[in-house]
Amino acid sequence: MNIARHIALIDELCFRPFPAEHGPSDVGFGGPGHHVAVLEADDGPGGGPARRAVTVDRFEKDRDAVYEVLASRWGDTDPWDPRTERGETPEPWAWLGARAGVAWVWEVQGTGRWVAVAVADRGPADGIQLLAVVTETAPP
Numbered sequence: 001m002n003i004a005r006h007i008a009l010i011d012e013l014c015f016r017p018f019p020a021e022h023g024p025s026d027v028g029f030g031g032p033g034h035h036v037a038v039l040e041a042d043d044g045p046g047g048g049p050a051r052r053a054v055t056v057d058r059f060e061k062d063r064d065a066v067y068e069v070l071a072s073r074w075g076d077t078d079p080w081d082p083r084t085e086r087g088e089t090p091e092p093w094a095w096l097g098a099r100a101g102v103a104w105v106w107e108v109q110g111t112g113r114w115v116a117v118a119v120a121d122r123g124p125a126d127g128i129q130l131l132a133v134v135t136e137t138a139p140p
Helices: 003-013 048-074 093-099
Strands: 028-031 034-042 100-108 113-120 128-135
Touching (some): 048 100, 048 113, 048 128, 093 100
Antiparallel strands (some): 034 128, 113 128
16 A cells, blocks of 8 residues: 555646547556546455455555545545436446446546546456546536
């Protein structure tokens, strides 16, 4: 866990130009109007449910530590839960909602961007990731 490194990357992405095309990046991937950074990853289902639960718990603690720093800057926020959304969900929110149960989301004043931090852990066959999403698209 390196919360300072995660915060520095999120800060950088708040000002980094968005890519013109969808594709990989040095921190994850991106596309027109968004960056997705993989802050931490556990790529395999190996180790069974107990190991998975420990990893999810650790990543959630790291997510919440990032939340504390960002909330001190941008204010407390309620978690965004994609299960409450109705109708068409724009990208990258639909992508994030398919992978994470909840995300902490802020509007970054003066940048025209939104930041979300979430743990992607929806599929037992998938790896677990601590993600940061920076986008110009407001959440639904």
